[in-house]
Amino acid sequence: MDFDESWRFPILTAAGFGVGEGVGASIRIGEALYGGPDQDVSVNPLTMAINLATGDLHWTGAATGGAVTLVLGSAVTVVGSVWAWKAACRKCSELYRDRGRIKREAIDSQAKFLAKGKDLASLTRAAVAAKAAALKVQLGEGDAPGVLIALSVADGQALYGSYEDLHLDIWGPRTGKSTSRVIPAVMEAVGAVVATSNKRDVVDATRVLRSTEGRRAWVFDPQGVAAEPCSWYWDPADWVLGEDGGDGAEERAAELAAHFSAGNESTARDAFFEPEGESLLTGLILAAAVAKKPITQVFRWVTKSSDDAPVDILQNAGYVLAAASLRDQYGAPDKQRGGVFSTAKKMAACLRFSAIQRWVCPPTQGEPPRTAFKVADFVRSRDTLYPLSEEGPASAGPLVTALCAAVAGAGKAEGVRHGGRVPVPLTIVLDEAANIVRWRDLPKQYSHFGSRGLVVMTILQSWAQGERCWGVDGMRMLWSAANIKVIGGGLDDEAFLRARSELIGPHYELTTSVSRSKDSRSSSTSRTSEITLHPSDLAALPRGRCVVFTSGNRPTLGQTVPWMDRPYAAQIAAELAKVAESHQYATGRPALRIVSSTGQEGRTA
Numbered sequence: 001m002d003f004d005e006s007w008r009f010p011i012l013t014a015a016g017f018g019v020g021e022g023v024g025a026s027i028r029i030g031e032a033l034y035g036g037p038d039q040d041v042s043v044n045p046l047t048m049a050i051n052l053a054t055g056d057l058h059w060t061g062a063a064t065g066g067a068v069t070l071v072l073g074s075a076v077t078v079v080g081s082v083w084a085w086k087a088a089c090r091k092c093s094e095l096y097r098d099r100g101r102i103k104r105e106a107i108d109s110q111a112k113f114l115a116k117g118k119d120l121a122s123l124t125r126a127a128v129a130a131k132a133a134a135l136k137v138q139l140g141e142g143d144a145p146g147v148l149i150a151l152s153v154a155d156g157q158a159l160y161g162s163y164e165d166l167h168l169d170i171w172g173p174r175t176g177k178s179t180s181r182v183i184p185a186v187m188e189a190v191g192a193v194v195a196t197s198n199k200r201d202v203v204d205a206t207r208v209l210r211s212t213e214g215r216r217a218w219v220f221d222p223q224g225v226a227a228e229p230c231s232w233y234w235d236p237a238d239w240v241l242g243e244d245g246g247d248g249a250e251e252r253a254a255e256l257a258a259h260f261s262a263g264n265e266s267t268a269r270d271a272f273f274e275p276e277g278e279s280l281l282t283g284l285i286l287a288a289a290v291a292k293k294p295i296t297q298v299f300r301w302v303t304k305s306s307d308d309a310p311v312d313i314l315q316n317a318g319y320v321l322a323a324a325s326l327r328d329q330y331g332a333p334d335k336q337r338g339g340v341f342s343t344a345k346k347m348a349a350c351l352r353f354s355a356i357q358r359w360v361c362p363p364t365q366g367e368p369p370r371t372a373f374k375v376a377d378f379v380r381s382r383d384t385l386y387p388l389s390e391e392g393p394a395s396a397g398p399l400v401t402a403l404c405a406a407v408a409g410a411g412k413a414e415g416v417r418h419g420g421r422v423p424v425p426l427t428i429v430l431d432e433a434a435n436i437v438r439w440r441d442l443p444k445q446y447s448h449f450g451s452r453g454l455v456v457m458t459i460l461q462s463w464a465q466g467e468r469c470w471g472v473d474g475m476r477m478l479w480s481a482a483n484i485k486v487i488g489g490g491l492d493d494e495a496f497l498r499a500r501s502e503l504i505g506p507h508y509e510l511t512t513s514v515s516r517s518k519d520s521r522s523s524s525t526s527r528t529s530e531i532t533l534h535p536s537d538l539a540a541l542p543r544g545r546c547v548v549f550t551s552g553n554r555p556t557l558g559q560t561v562p563w564m565d566r567p568y569a570a571q572i573a574a575e576l577a578k579v580a581e582s583h584q585y586a587t588g589r590p591a592l593r594i595v596s597s598t599g600q601e602g603r604t605a
Contacts, residue, residue: 105542107557108153113507113532115554116154123149123550128160137163137453138423143190147455149484150180150546150558159548159558161484163425164450167457168482170466172490176543177459178202180560181486182431185457186210187568191424192378194385194407196400198432200226203386204579205563205572210384218373218385220403222356222396225388230358232371236399237297239406240289243376249289250282250322255409256402257281260347262440263398270343276329277343283326284344287313294361299351305330305341349393356396375403375410379426389436397436404428404437408445412452421453431459434469443474446481458482463496485549486558489541497535504547504555507532 121127128146132139139145146160147167161167171177178201186195186206193210195202203226207217221228240252261278281298287310288297301310308330314323329340350356363370378385385407387400411426428449430437442458449456458478460466466475479485491497506529514523538547546558563572 105545107533107537107541107545110532110537111153111557114154114504115556116152117157119554120152120157120159120550120556122552123159123161125158125160128162131162131164135162135164135421135453136423137190137425139190144188147185147457148188148561149486149548150560153545153557153559159550159556161455161550163453163455164421165455165483166446166450166481167455167484167486168479169457169459169486169488170463170491170496171459171461171486171488171546172492173461175488175490175541176560176562177488178431179562179564180488180546181457181459182429183563183572184561184566185427185429186384187563187566187572189384189425189427189455190382191422191426192381192383192385192407193427193429194387194404195429196387196389196404196431196433196437198225198388198390198436200388202431203228203388205576207384207386208575209568209571213382215381216383218378218383220359220385220387220400222353222359222399223388223390223394224355225390226386228388230370232373233359233361233363234373234375234403234406235295235362236360236402236406237285237289237293237295238372239375240285241292246290246317250286250319253286253289254282255405256285257347258440259402259405259438260398262438263350263395263401264347273339273343276340277347279325280329280340280344281347283314283322283329284310286319286322287311287326290314290317290319294357296351296357296361299345299348302341302345302348305337347398350396350398353394356394356399359396360399375406376414378407379411379414379422382424391435395436397438401437401439404430405439408449408454408456411454412448415452415454421451423453425453425455427455427457429457429459432461433458434460434465438469440470443470443477443481446478450483462491463493483551486546487538487541487549488546488560489543491541492539494535497538500538500547500549501531501533501535503549504533506530 125145132145144160146162147165149159149161151158169177169181171181182195182197182202183205186193186202187209195206197203203217203219207219211217218232219226219228220234221230236256240249240256242248242252257278260281261274264274280302284298284301285295287301288295291297291313301307308327311323311327311330314320314326329337331337332340351360358370362372385403387403389396389400391397407426408428411422411428414426415421430439430442433439433442446456446458463475466478469475470478487500508527509530510525511528512523512525514521516522533547541547544560546560547555548558549555563569
């Protein structure tokens, strides 16, 4: 291309001016930084050049230093500007990408009236990281400083729970609780984690990824929910006996009996036979533990009200009062004794199913060996336990509850050995809690878990479900004991939603009214109180939105963060694809596709 001669003079003039300004700046910088002579440097490049030529202005060593400083500073500025420009472009790309993927919802307009910014300072990543440091929580490289709850819709701030906070979630069916709360909690747990379920989705999504770096995934599947082969067992009778020679065995036997009793789906409790049946189970469980018999021996005894061998076992082992209580029940009138034994038999009914027995009994002679699961070892590991069960007459729910409670008890005991709390948090996610984890004393124990380093998340499908499990007072106690309460969509309990609407509270808006007359016009402004979120708004919460209640803060509207939008999304998607492929191969039917993050549910058939 031919050079346009008309540009030569402007270019040379600009270059000369630039060089002159650079020379002047170098001399001035040198004088300021390196102590050169105080010279009168003209701002006119032509005058400065004449002064240099005549010797009225001198180029000194300080000026050379100034020139070097100017060049280096300019280079750093250019590099920094380029880096900042590229970073800004990346951020803009992310924002536009997210804007295209996550649509705004109508309810988002109310977020400005809820907690945001400084209101939620205690829930920031920095705040929970400082709390973890203060609690001396042992975190590995890359471990999260807390549990990510959601993003604030108002300002996009990530909201975290600390490692001493307790969670209570109430979500309707198919609204994203597994993808947004359960699976992320399992994946991001820094220590051992327990995750209950009545489906296999969480197991399929996380078990392989939680089995790396020396970790093991234990799937407790006595009802075949995930078609898991029985390669290990947990012996409740051995747990009752304990590792300390029987100290505390009576208390643990009573606890196990309470889980069997609470698992009874009968809506009406008989004021006499229910407590007596539970007491009978307590004595029989203690006798089985002392005699080192499998837990299934309890069911054999409870079907033979004339066989009082358990009384002799307890008497000979030194449990005199327990033996006396059991002797009284064996010696009761026939009708009364029959009623008590029948009640206890109904409570322990799950022990009669052979499919369940393999999971809670040591292998007998001739059976393949199975690994014994020890709760004390588990809480010191980084393993994952998946207790699975379904509702119904053959439900293993009482054993699932007992296993979860045993792990929690071991976690609290481990905390005591470390001065009060476990050094690495133990995470327990009780999904479908009111259906398969009917833990009677959970509301009473909830507040103690956080102080011991146990992060417990209880997940329900409705408030009424919790009331059926723990009663009105128990459910209120559970709500009060939780530091972090999250409600999702799909709820239609009018009384519950009205109460949450009142807890969210009103906001104030300025209303201007204008009045006109023939000759004048006037306006007045008044402040009115408006309901922020009506019960109908909460009932219509869209997928991807939740309301977060936290201790000491006003409620806030949150945007859920499903696993599909987290760093391990590709890994989970790959595992689910493998599961889908194996399912198709085994059944000959095509598996359901994996839904994208816009659908908020990553499911396979």
